[in-house]
Amino acid sequence: xxxxxxxxxxxxxxxxxxxxxxxxxxxxxxxxxxxxxxxxxxxxxxxxxxxxxxxxxxxxxxxxxxxxxxxxxxxxxxxxxxxxxxxxxxxxxxxxxxxxxxxxxxxxxxxxxxxxxxxxxxxxxxxxxxxxxxxxxxxxxxxxxxxxxxxxxxxxxxxxxxxxxxxxxxxxxxxxxxxxxxxxxxxxxxxxxxxxxxxxxxxxxxxxxxxxxxxxxxxxxxxxxxxxxxxxxxxxxxxxxxxxxxxxxxxxxxx
Amino acid sequence: xxxxxxxxxxxxxxxxxxxxxxxxxxxxxxxxxxxxxxxxxxxxxxxxxxxxxxxxxxxxxxxxxxxxxxxxxxxxxxxxxxxxxxxxxxxxxxxxxxxxxxxxxxxxxxxxxxxxxxxxxxxxxxxxxxxxxxxxxxxxxxxxxxxxxxxxxxxxxxxxxxxxxxxxxxxxxxxxxxxxxxxxxxxxxxxxxxxxxxxxxxxxxxxxxxxxxxxxxxxxxxxxxxxxxxxxxxxxxxxxxxxxxxxxxxxxxxx
DNA sequence: ATCTAATGATTGTCGGACAATCCGACGCAA
DNA sequence: TTGCGTCGGATTGTCCGACAATCATTAGAT
Numbered sequence: 001x002x003x004x005x006x007x008x009x010x011x012x013x014x015x016x017x018x019x020x021x022x023x024x025x026x027x028x029x030x031x032x033x034x035x036x037x038x039x040x041x042x043x044x045x046x047x048x049x050x051x052x053x054x055x056x057x058x059x060x061x062x063x064x065x066x067x068x069x070x071x072x073x074x075x076x077x078x079x080x081x082x083x084x085x086x087x088x089x090x091x092x093x094x095x096x097x098x099x100x101x102x103x104x105x106x107x108x109x110x111x112x113x114x115x116x117x118x119x120x121x122x123x124x125x126x127x128x129x130x131x132x133x134x135x136x137x138x139x140x141x142x143x144x145x146x147x148x149x150x151x152x153x154x155x156x157x158x159x160x161x162x163x164x165x166x167x168x169x170x171x172x173x174x175x176x177x178x179x180x181x182x183x184x185x186x187x188x189x190x191x192x193x194x195x196x197x198x199x200x201x202x203x204x205x206x207x208x209x210x211x212x213x214x215x216x217x218x219x220x221x222x223x224x225x226x227x228x229x230x231x232x233x234x235x236x237x238x239x240x241x242x243x244x245x246x247x248x249x250x251x252x253x254x255x
Numbered sequence: 256x257x258x259x260x261x262x263x264x265x266x267x268x269x270x271x272x273x274x275x276x277x278x279x280x281x282x283x284x285x286x287x288x289x290x291x292x293x294x295x296x297x298x299x300x301x302x303x304x305x306x307x308x309x310x311x312x313x314x315x316x317x318x319x320x321x322x323x324x325x326x327x328x329x330x331x332x333x334x335x336x337x338x339x340x341x342x343x344x345x346x347x348x349x350x351x352x353x354x355x356x357x358x359x360x361x362x363x364x365x366x367x368x369x370x371x372x373x374x375x376x377x378x379x380x381x382x383x384x385x386x387x388x389x390x391x392x393x394x395x396x397x398x399x400x401x402x403x404x405x406x407x408x409x410x411x412x413x414x415x416x417x418x419x420x421x422x423x424x425x426x427x428x429x430x431x432x433x434x435x436x437x438x439x440x441x442x443x444x445x446x447x448x449x450x451x452x453x454x455x456x457x458x459x460x461x462x463x464x465x466x467x468x469x470x471x472x473x474x475x476x477x478x479x480x481x482x483x484x485x486x487x488x489x490x491x492x493x494x495x496x497x498x499x500x501x502x503x504x505x506x507x508x509x510x
Numbered sequence: 511a512t513c514t515a516a517t518g519a520t521t522g523t524c525g526g527a528c529a530a531t532c533c534g535a536c537g538c539a540a
Numbered sequence: 541t542t543g544c545g546t547c548g549g550a551t552t553g554t555c556c557g558a559c560a561a562t563c564a565t566t567a568g569a570t
Contacts, residue, residue: 015522017316029348029500041551052524054309057553058316061272065317066345074532075552082349090321091346091426093284094337100422108423111373115366167355168363168434171346172427179423270553296520307555312522329563330521 016051020059023049028068028079039069039077084174091175099242102232106239109180110225112173113157117205117217119164124209128163132156132206136199143195150185156202157181163209179243180228187228190235197227271306275314278304283323283334294324294332339429346430354497357487361494364435365480367428368412372460372472374419379464383418387411387461391454398450405440411457412436418464434498435483442483445490452482 014022027033040048045056060077063069067082095105120128135156142148157177161170188194201224208217233239269277282288295303300311315332318324322337350360375383390411397403412432416425443449456479463472488494 017522029351031500035352043551054312054525055523057309058313058522061313061316062320065320068348071552076532081352082345084349087342087346087349090337091342093323094339094342095423095426096284097290097336098422104421104423107374108370108421108427111370111424112367112427115363115370118366119362166359166363167353168350168359168431169366171350172363172367172431176423176427272553298520309556310554313553326521331563 016049016055017058017062020045020049020051020056021062024059024063025068033079035079035081037079039079041076084171088171088174088178092178095175095179096243101240101242102237103239105176105179105243106225106229106232109176110222112169112176113221113225114218115169116161116164116173117208117221118214119166119169120160121209121212121214121217123165124163128159129206129209131159132202132209135159136202136206139195139199139202143199146185146188146195149188149195149198150181153184153198153202154181160205183232184228186235186237187231190231190233191227194227194231198224201227271304271310272313272317275300275304275306275311276317279314279318280323288334290334290336292334294334296331339426343426343429343433347433350430350434351498351500356495356497357492358494360431360434360498361480361484361487364431365477367424367431368476368480369473370424371416371419371428372463372476373469374421374424375415376464376467376469376472378420379418383414384461384464386414387457387464390414391457391461394450394454394457398454401440401443401450404443404450404453405436408439408453408457409436415460438487439483441490441492442486445486445488446482449482449486453479456482 024033024039033039039045042053042056042060045060046053049056060069064071067080067086069077070080072078135152139149139152139156142152154177161173164170188198191197201220204220205217205224208214208220229239279288279294288294294300297308297311297315300315301308304311315324319326322335322341324332325335327333390407394404394407394411397407409432416428419425443453446452456475459475460472460479463469463475484494
């Protein structure tokens with residue numbers, strides 16, 4: 001790496017398909033093209049850019065993959081608003097490929113959940129609290145069905161996040177959510193009274209929201225997640241093992 | 256949404272290029288293909304999948320865009336380990352397109368930084384502390400140069416994150432980092448003694464790490480970020496305005 | 511053994527082609 | 541008038557074949 005006095009900047013030949021993608025992307029990011037706006041047909045783009053259709057197509061695929069452009073019913077192109085799931089899925093995959101451990105996941109989830117619950121305590125409206133209570137009621141009715149409970153648990157926490165009213169935090173959490181929630185079912189099964197403890201924790205969290213009691217909220221968040229951890233270990237899994245695709249299979253479906 | 260008794264599952268014709276991408280992706284995610292492994296040449300894939308090269312290429316572009324496959328020096332294909340930056344960039348873009356406000360960004364950064372610093376207090380080794388001190392020394396030397404200070408500030412916080420030793424949290428933070436750090440320069444300029452306050456905060460944070468004093472660490476993290484906020488407002492920006500590309504221009508370069 | 515030049519393989523791009531599908535207009539029947 | 545089937549044009553998904561530029565590799569020169 002001897003980079004002392006460089007006269008010329010590195011030359012990086014950019015393939016045409018990349019330039020096509022970049023050009024369209026720039027229009028979108030600068031706001032000259034807004035979500036919903038139609039992009040031309042392939043033929044039009046061919047004319048505008050002066051490249052072959054194959055090239056245009058390769059370029060478009062990139063943006064399409066990123067969700068920056070969509071194809072509506074008739075496969076015509078329009079600017080899209082990339083929604084989180086799409087991105088999150090990929091981040092989640094990256095975590096798996098990097099062989100992140102369950103311990104890291106658990107720790108991070110703990111930290112992020114605590115942050116979330118504080119926002120929620122500050123901002124939860126009555127609507128939110130009612131939604132949460134409805135969720136709890138539903139959970140109680142299906143207590144025997146671990147899968148159903150797990151699903152409702154996910155919903156509970158999603159509502160909580162939305163209550164916090166901070167999309168940056170929400171997005172930051174999503175990858176870890178995608179990894180931890182799918183294991184909930186496994187964890188509930190691991191502990192006999194798992195579902196009950198979960199419902200109890202949810203109830204106490206809602207109570208904390210009502211009273212706007214941060215300490216209480218933090219306490220029960222911790223307990224709730226400690227339960228997860230205990231269940232996880234009791235299910236015979238090792239906390240320091242990398243998150244594996246076998247456990248996560250269902251989390252990986254895009255769309 | 257009347258989805259009561261549906262007899263037929265939705266039909267979704269999957270284009271060939273998509274299937275190509277999916278097939279390769281599956282091999283990677285299940286671990287049958289590991290990072291670094293070569294994928295065949297385009298010609299080989301054409302033979303294996305029995306589709307045209309154009310189709311193969313469109314499929315490959317998708318994976319390439321996601322970082323799941325790379326092209327090395329000679330543009331030959333191999334399995335890649337998607338690194339965060341790539342993904343982060345896209346998440347960051349999504350936040351901008353969703354018109355997230357600086358307030359949300361600031362709040363989330365506060366929460367995430369507090370989480371980070373707690374991990375760091377628990378786990379910072381001497382190496383880390385020395386690296387941080389070196390960084391501070393360097394910062395002091397360039398105090399006049401706001402841009403240089405901003406860059407070193409970013410580095411400081413990255414070291415801090417790594418010290419926490421939790422990649423999930425690290426990844427969770429990255430999008431907000433990409434948005435907030437580029438504004439640091441602007442913020443430093445906004446306050447006359449901005450650089451000094453920044454250095455002071457960094458010093459106190461390191462001191463807190465040495466003493467493994469969480470409260471102190473949290474306190475100075477809060478101060479540090481409150482400074483950011485003050486500077487931001489003093490620079491004449493509105494906290495409730497959406498994060499815009501003009502302010503963020505430099506943050507958006509991929510690679 | 512090391513460097514150089516020729517050879518072959520591979521990618522990026524191009525042009526053209528065709529079937530399947532979608533959209534819209536048209537005409538016909540109720 | 542309203543609803544329905546049909547037709548033509550437009551557009552996409554896929555295929556074929558081709559060629560220049562570039563990289564890898566091998567053979568040849570020093």
